[in-house]
Amino acid sequence: MATTRSTEPAPRPARRRRSDGDRSRAAILHEAARLATVDGLDGLSLSHLADAVGMSKSGLFAHFRSKEELQLATVEAASAIFEEEVIEPTGETAAGVPRLRAYVERFLDHVEQGVFPGGCFFVSAVSELDTHPGPVRDGAMAFSQRWLALLAEQVAAGQAAGELDPGADPQQVAFELNAFMVLGNMQFVASADPAALDRVRRAVDARLVALAPPAGAGARRRSGRTAKARGAGAG
Numbered sequence: 001m002a003t004t005r006s007t008e009p010a011p012r013p014a015r016r017r018r019s020d021g022d023r024s025r026a027a028i029l030h031e032a033a034r035l036a037t038v039d040g041l042d043g044l045s046l047s048h049l050a051d052a053v054g055m056s057k058s059g060l061f062a063h064f065r066s067k068e069e070l071q072l073a074t075v076e077a078a079s080a081i082f083e084e085e086v087i088e089p090t091g092e093t094a095a096g097v098p099r100l101r102a103y104v105e106r107f108l109d110h111v112e113q114g115v116f117p118g119g120c121f122f123v124s125a126v127s128e129l130d131t132h133p134g135p136v137r138d139g140a141m142a143f144s145q146r147w148l149a150l151l152a153e154q155v156a157a158g159q160a161a162g163e164l165d166p167g168a169d170p171q172q173v174a175f176e177l178n179a180f181m182v183l184g185n186m187q188f189v190a191s192a193d194p195a196a197l198d199r200v201r202r203a204v205d206a207r208l209v210a211l212a213p214p215a216g217a218g219a220r221r222r223s224g225r226t227a228k229a230r231g232a233g234a235g
Contacts, residue, residue, distance in 0.1 A: 029077035037118025
């Protein structure tokens with residue numbers, strides 16, 4: 001038994017070392033994502049990042065073997081931050097227009113609060129990399145497309161709930177709402193004027209109001225679907 005007890009602690013330092021390494025890598029990438037919205041992903045350098053996080057350049061090489069590896073990991077880290085700041089907090093909000101509005105508000109909040117000092121990471125990254133094909137651009141574009149898909153999904157949910165015109169194209173509406181957010185982000189970053197974000201809110205409100213079906217139309221559609229379902233059951 002004594003021999004068993006003496007060997008039990010052996011794996012614990014290894015687990016702590018891995019945990020410390022993970023925390024160190026996460027801290028590095030968090031700072032890299034912030035820097036990239038100011039200096040650009042192409043402007044990320046191991047020496048600059050080492051200065052920002054208080055680490056030696058050789059220490060950073062232990063985490064990233066190339067600039068592209070650092071850039072790809074930074075896009076992944078920014079995706080996780082955006083997920084945590086913008087998408088996840090809306091999980092309890094009702095699907096459809098309420099969640100659509102929550103997505104917009106959380107997006108604007110993360111811009112105004114300076115989660116990334118240069119505004120939305122993905123607006124910055126896609127603008128920078130649009131003419132630079134490769135894995136880094138692909139990673140940034142993939143997340144941007146996912147964001148558009150989430151917006152379109154809630155437009156479709158709003159249509160199904162009778163909150164929005166069923167004849168509208170969800171992808172087109174998502175594109176328009178995202179365009180408002182992108183421009184508001186750019187103007188706020190350049191001016192630090194919250195009025196730019198308020199204009200986004202007003203533009204989104206106006207678009208959703210314009211898409212609202214006539215009063216009673218949603219109820220009539222739901223009533224029609226219920227009657228149709230009853231008829232099918234009786235048959």
